[in-house]
Amino acid sequence: MTTHEGTVLTAADLAGNGLHGNDPDIHGKFGVFGGRYVPEALIPALDEVAAEYDKAKNDVAFLREFDHLLRTYAGRPTTLTEVPRFAEQAGGARIILKREDLTHTGAHKINNVLGQALLTKRLGKTRVIAETGAGQHGVATATAAALLGLECVIYMGAVDCERQALNVARMKLLGATVVPVTNGSQTLKDAINEAFRDWVANVDRTHYLFGTIAGPHPFPEIVRDFARIIGVEARRQMLELTGRLPDAIAAAVGGGSNAIGIFHAFLGDEGVQLHGYEAGGRGLESGEHALTLTEGSVGVLHGSRTYVLQDEEGQTVESHSISAGLDYPGVGPEHAWLKDTGRATYHGITDAEAMEAFSLLARTEGIIPAIESSHALAGALKLGRELGPEATILVNLSGRGDKDMGTAMKYFNL
Amino acid sequence: MTTLQTVFAKAKADGRAALIGYLPAGFPSKEGAIAVATAMVDAGCDVIEIGLPYSDPLMDGPTIQDAVHRALTNGTRIADVLRTVEGVAKTGAATLVMTYWNPIDRYGAERFAGDLANAGGVGTITPDLTPEEAGPWREASAGAGIDTVFLVAPSSTEARIKAVVDSCTGFVYAASLMGVTGARDSVGAAAQGLVERTRSHTSLPVCVGLGVGTGRQAAEVAGYADGVIVGSAFIRRVLDAPDEASGLASVRELGAELAAGVRG
Ligand SMILES: Cc1ncc(COP(=O)(O)O)c(C=O)c1O
Numbered sequence: 001m002t003t004h005e006g007t008v009l010t011a012a013d014l015a016g017n018g019l020h021g022n023d024p025d026i027h028g029k030f031g032v033f034g035g036r037y038v039p040e041a042l043i044p045a046l047d048e049v050a051a052e053y054d055k056a057k058n059d060v061a062f063l064r065e066f067d068h069l070l071r072t073y074a075g076r077p078t079t080l081t082e083v084p085r086f087a088e089q090a091g092g093a094r095i096i097l098k099r100e101d102l103t104h105t106g107a108h109k110i111n112n113v114l115g116q117a118l119l120t121k122r123l124g125k126t127r128v129i130a131e132t133g134a135g136q137h138g139v140a141t142a143t144a145a146a147l148l149g150l151e152c153v154i155y156m157g158a159v160d161c162e163r164q165a166l167n168v169a170r171m172k173l174l175g176a177t178v179v180p181v182t183n184g185s186q187t188l189k190d191a192i193n194e195a196f197r198d199w200v201a202n203v204d205r206t207h208y209l210f211g212t213i214a215g216p217h218p219f220p221e222i223v224r225d226f227a228r229i230i231g232v233e234a235r236r237q238m239l240e241l242t243g244r245l246p247d248a249i250a251a252a253v254g255g256g257s258n259a260i261g262i263f264h265a266f267l268g269d270e271g272v273q274l275h276g277y278e279a280g281g282r283g284l285e286s287g288e289h290a291l292t293l294t295e296g297s298v299g300v301l302h303g304s305r306t307y308v309l310q311d312e313e314g315q316t317v318e319s320h321s322i323s324a325g326l327d328y329p330g331v332g333p334e335h336a337w338l339k340d341t342g343r344a345t346y347h348g349i350t351d352a353e354a355m356e357a358f359s360l361l362a363r364t365e366g367i368i369p370a371i372e373s374s375h376a377l378a379g380a381l382k383l384g385r386e387l388g389p390e391a392t393i394l395v396n397l398s399g400r401g402d403k404d405m406g407t408a409m410k411y412f413n414l
Numbered sequence: 415m416t417t418l419q420t421v422f423a424k425a426k427a428d429g430r431a432a433l434i435g436y437l438p439a440g441f442p443s444k445e446g447a448i449a450v451a452t453a454m455v456d457a458g459c460d461v462i463e464i465g466l467p468y469s470d471p472l473m474d475g476p477t478i479q480d481a482v483h484r485a486l487t488n489g490t491r492i493a494d495v496l497r498t499v500e501g502v503a504k505t506g507a508a509t510l511v512m513t514y515w516n517p518i519d520r521y522g523a524e525r526f527a528g529d530l531a532n533a534g535g536v537g538t539i540t541p542d543l544t545p546e547e548a549g550p551w552r553e554a555s556a557g558a559g560i561d562t563v564f565l566v567a568p569s570s571t572e573a574r575i576k577a578v579v580d581s582c583t584g585f586v587y588a589a590s591l592m593g594v595t596g597a598r599d600s601v602g603a604a605a606q607g608l609v610e611r612t613r614s615h616t617s618l619p620v621c622v623g624l625g626v627g628t629g630r631q632a633a634e635v636a637g638y639a640d641g642v643i644v645g646s647a648f649i650r651r652v653l654d655a656p657d658e659a660s661g662l663a664s665v666r667e668l669g670a671e672l673a674a675g676v677r678g
């Protein structure tokens with residue numbers, strides 16, 4: 001796809017595969033991570049999705065359609081915004097935001113969703129299901145389902161339904177059925193369990209539109225490729241704006257899709273540090289956190305070998321975060337691999353640090369970020385102080401904070 | 415210790431299917447589980463699968479989720495699972511552990527296989543372990559002399575069925591339908607075809623599970639399979655009983671009905 005005028009996406013952009021030596025093998029393994037640990041009943045469906053995706057990513061018509069939706073519906077390319085007043089708190093380092101908050105529906109999730117919704121059509125399926133934590137992936141899925149005429153069911157932990165009530169209303173307005181999940185921790189992990197249960201029973205007409213780069217192969221690869229546009233754009237835009245690549249990139253890590261989305265195009269750029277920020281919740285000592293990569297151990301969760309918060313007998317330990325989107329005890333296998341190879345570094349940001357960055361960005365720059373993204377902002381503040389005033393830091397502002405007003409009102413007594 | 419091979423040879427000689435019952439360790443309590451499983455054996459179960467309670471049972475429906483949640487809430491750990499196996503194996507039933515993969519992965523494959531064999535267990539059923547990932551577990555199990563049972567499903571292609579049965583020893587678990595565990599009004603229509611397809615790839619016994627809960631269904635499945643697997647229906651009897659004694663009586667009653675069913 002070399003001559004598509006005005007495109008934001010080329011086949012090479014989408015299929016990051018093979019370009020950076022960071023592909024899963026045929027079993028979906030990134031080193032020892034990834035793979036498939038699912039009931040046999042789902043294997044044919046996963047094979048079908050993988051085969052159709054392999055065809056789609058090399059099909060110019062598919063790429064054109066995806067590209068068209070990204071530009072005319074999702075609002076790509078998203079701009080970069082430099083935030084000097086915010087950066088004063090970062091020791092004077094330059095901080096530049098990649099504005100995924102400006103996409104349609106307000107978070108980076110729309111990129112993956114549009115790609116997979118088109119894939120659903122190619123698979124000949126008429127129904128999509130999805131899990132959601134913050135509700136952003138659910139809203140994006142409900143949106144794409146409305147656009148493409150697909151039936152849509154969203155599984156959401158009952159606790160998350162409450163703290164992201166606005167997004168529940170949005171999904172309903174968009175025509176989706178929202179099913180509150182009341183078992184386990186009643187958050188994202190349990191919503192994923194419930195979505196898998198639905199999928200295995202309805203797989204003949206249903207695509208599981210997975211929302212992050214976790215889960216069984218091929219989801220980590222597909223979701224990454226559809227999110228990859230964030231970094232592809234940002235790399236070009238940084239060169240235009242600053243004449244060089246950033247010294248470091250900061251992104252929040254829940255399941256890991258926005259982080260891999262911005263990291264991936266920079267993997268080959270050795271001079272660019274990659275930093276992921278997980279939810280430190282009430283702090284490591286409190287035991288109430290979602291520090292999967294930084295404090296977890298290797299295990300299997302939701303069909304994939306990766307870092308997991310688990311006890312010594314392999315029972316999943318419940319995570320905690322003020323942000324529903326980061327409240328997950330697992331993480332995508334590619335991040336596990338990037339951690340172990342040392343290419344990326346992962347850190348924790350507490351609820352309090354994230355909320356401070358949340359209000360600081362609002363007051364200094366007039367941008368209200370998602371609480372998830374605020375973890376990356378808080379990370380950038382620390383990173384700036386470490387790297388010094390000469391450094392340039394690119395932050396993935398993965399989403400906007402409208403959905404978080406309820407939490408903010410409580411937290412700040414607004 | 416009764417092996418799976420002994421069980422299926424005997425059932426075959428009797429001209430019937432084997433009856434296989436499932437119950438999570440720790441449900442309704444740590445001691446109660448041994449009592450319920452013993453009642454299942456008394457009533458006619460040839461094989462007992464002891465479930466290892468896991469926090470994220472994504473293949474299970476509401477009934478087993480509920481039982482597992484209770485087991486975890488009352489503090490059931492792997493040591494309790496092994497103790498339950500030991501207690502149940504003493505009844506003379508061939509006793510297996512059914513578990514998601516992560517608890518074994520974390521405990522250590524060799525250690526788990528060894529401890530299970532020592533407790534009198536004869537093998538495992540691992541529903542989320544596919545042939546691609548099963549190498550280390552098959553090796554550890556072979557080392558400890560226990561069987562490895564894996565699942566085929568109605569959606570399985572011929573190539574998948576072949577790969578799965580090649581990893582199995584003891585028997586092959588055929589999931590009767592596309593879905594999670596739980597008793598249903600009718601056994602999946604796909605079950606018989608799946609059993610026939612599976613038989614063309616193996617001489618191992620093929621047992622059918624998911625959705626079986628009555629004597630009539632057991633008889634139907636026994637018409638084409640070597641074993642009938644019942645889990646949720648037993649658990650439901652315990653959950654619905656007002657007290658322990660009537661729960662045990664109800665379990666015995668269902669067990670007898672199913673045992674008559676597998677005898678056609
Ligand atoms: C705005 C935003 N950022 C980040 C995340 C975390 O997900 P991931 O790590 O997959 O990007 C979410 C998830 O809901 C989100 O809504």
